Amino acid sequence: MKRLLSLLLCFGILLFWSSCRNDFEFTPSKGNLGFAQDTIYLDTVFTNIGSSTYNLKVYNRSDDDIVIPTIQFENGVNSRYRMNIDGTTGLEGAQEGKFFEDVELLAKDSLFIFIETTINISTLGALENQFLYTDKILFDSGNNQQDVDVVTLVKDAVFIYPSKDDTTGIVETLSFDVDGDGTPDETTLEGRFLADDELTFTNEKPYVIYGYAGVGAGKILTMEAGARVHFHADSGIIVTNNGSLNINGTLSPDQETLENEVILEGDRLEPLYEDIPGQWGTIWLYNGSENNTINYATIKNATIGILSEGNQDAPSDKLTIRNSQIYNVSSFGILGRATSISAENLVINNAGQSSFAATYGGKYNVTHSTIANYWNSSFRQYPALLINDYVLDENNTVFTNVLIEANFNNCIIYGNDNPEFLLENEGDEFNFKFTNCLLRFNNNELSGSGNYDFEDESFYLGNVFNEQPYFENTSENMMRIGDDSGANGIGLSTFAAQVPYDILDKNRTASPDAGAYQSVVFDED
Template sequence: MKRLFSFLLCFGILLFWSSCRDDFEFSPSKGQLEFARDTIYLDTVFTNIGSSTYNLKVYNRSDDDIVIPTIQLENGINSNYRMNVDGETGLEDAQEGKFFENVELLANDSLFIFIETTIDISTLGALENQFLYTDRILFDSGSNQQDIDVVTLVKDAVFIYPSKDDDTNIIETLTFDVDGDGTPDETNLQGRFLTDEELTFTNEKPYVIYGYAGVGAGKTLTMEAGARVHFHADSGILVTNNGSLNINGELSPDQETLENEVILEGDRLEPLYEDIPGQWGTIWLFNGSINNTINYATIKNATVGIIADGNQIAINDKLTISNSQIYNISSFGIRGTATSITAENLVINNCGQSSFAGTFGGKYNFTHCTIANYWNTSFRQFPALLLNDFVIDENGLAVVNPNGLTEANFNNCIIYGNDNPEFILENEGNVFNYKFNNCLLRFDDDNLAGTGNYDFNDTTFYEENVFNQNPDFEDPFENLIRIGADSGAKGINDSTFGVEDDILGISRSSSGSIDAGAYNFTSFED
């Protein structure tokens, strides 16, 4: 009984106190709102592709609870922006996401405005391939009105995507001769083959690819200097039997910018995504593709930078790659399988597994290349460089390539990283030919050094190399791989294996000595 009486007494007091409160009496805003920023910049978007969601924090610094009579986009229902104010989408009519009434804001409190956009550049009357679209968020009206600018750069693009069945929603997949037996194989790779009219990528507009863009038998895809290619998730380039990929970038006139390079990356343009690995699939050079060349290209943020399969004993190498960079790859920078690759002035860094893996044998010749790996996002299972002559079958047994590793020559290269050792050589067969000449190598393992494939005094396999000296990279974790004046790679090279200019087009003979790797040394400013 006493407990019941106490409960009723407390309840009565609470009821009386609450009935006397004069809280939550909102007065109109007087135009004294404060904002976290004066302009909302929605980063560059492609036409008809939705942006990320951005936010604006709005503050009521006064001691009064206020009501904001209206929050609206200046262009009203014609605006290409959409807003959400503290979880509300606005009036449920044609102006939803454009207009809000009587928005309450407590004293010394704040609210969030979230804003996004999808813009069709063709509706803007734009005469160029890009257009700066603007609007304003208006708070209140009349003498109390305050505003925040909203700005977005919209780029036109060439979109390449597979067709989809309207009834089943099944997306088109690629069918081609996968195993080289002359019979077309149906794959589960979403995508389509490029038409003849699509086989030249120019620098006039960026290209946005959904799914895999296939290069058909006997066809050649050419990417001209300055081309920009963007891939959606699980997308890439696939080159089939007797097809070719030719990427023809050029050195920029100032030797510093990427203006004339060909850049292949993901389709998210916001700075948040600038260096995130695994945003798209790969460039896949299937068994049977021929005469693939890449010059002055940057390949970044993929799952695998390049996959090259087969054609180990072909007269012409499967892939010739020069003056190019491969960065921020969630798996392998280049994965070759019983294939043939020639590389000069190539830089690979920041890969979740190996920067370069030559597996199941093959033929590889790398000169003045920097094969680095400073991956620090997760555990890395493999070193920067991996070479072997076998694959593991479904029973866990090693299957050896009968041709073996016919060549693996690394001349004037840097093979280094933040792990140790940074190269592993594994063979199960008898044909396993490799040679390191005038390289800077990281291999500081007393248990392995001097044994098996790691007898560094055997000049059949190792000659004039430098071990475990700091390469003095500019900032390898940020993919700045130039070497400094204190680099262990400085002046250690033999001109016999030389490439006349470094990756920046600077003569190697101008300094009086030849440095290992893709770059001549430079003196960094403090």
């Protein structure tokens, strides 16, 4: 009986206490909201491409539970922005995402507003290729009104994309001669061939590519100095039989930066995506393409920077690449398969597998280049430089192809793994040579025998091993070398005479350093 009375007494006290609570008595906001920031900057977007979602945190620092009568955009239903408040989209219909009423906010609590946009620059009356679009988020009205600015830079662009069937939703795919029998083959590669009037990329507007932009037989795709090319996910460029790619970037007038270079990267412009690998596919120099040249280009954030296949015996190299950089690729910086590549003043860093892979034989001549790999996002299977003369089919059958030559002259081959080059041959003819290079190879089990007999001057001559290159900042892909670098002064003048200026047009003939850059004295922080 006493227990029952005690329980009833406790229940009565709880009931009385709860009836006195005023937790759910909200008072109108008095214009004293706090904001995590006074301006929301939505990073640059292309016209008609949706932005990332940004957030604004709103605080009620008072001791009262409040209700905010209205939250809306200043431009109302005509605003190009959309918002979501703690999971709700506001009033239905035209006002959805634009106007909210009676938003409750407890004492000492906060809420999140999520903002995004999709803007068609042509509807803004913009006369230039970019337009700064602004609006405000208004909280309450009258004397209690507070506001937060919202700002976005919108860029116009040239969009290249395959057609899509409105009924079936099937996207156009490329057809070209895959097996070399002279007849087109239907592929599963989404994309289309560039029309004749699309074969010159200028610096007037950026280009945004969906799917693969194809260069057809006998056609030449030219990219002029300063061109900017952006690829959507799983997109790229494919150069097919008898087609060519010519990238013609230049050094900036101050000879310190590469502002007039051609940049090829993903189509997400937000800083979050600036260095994320694997955002797009590759530049695919298909078997049969010819006379491809790249000068002063930066290729970044791809799956494979350049994939060059076949034509190892072509009269001129299938790919000639100079004064160019390849960074932040999820697989290979350059992947060659039974092909021919000539490279000068080439810089590669941060690849999920190899920075430069010369596979299934072929012909490669690389001079005054920096082949580095300081990848730290995951385990990588291969070193910075991989050279082999074979492939395996699905049954693990080995097929070999002669390595005609693989010459690396006055180069740096280094990284955060050891060793940083691997030479694997299954065939009898495997021709390679390293001359006056800085190499990372410190493996007692392999050194001194087979392909790693460093005393055999037929394959190794004048090299320096395992001395620090002292790059400026590998995590930021700043690959200049300091004045105390192990690469300083080790270059052979014969090759320096062939490539007398480094990637920043600094003369190297007097005392050539290995790699793409002549050394500098870094500023002390």
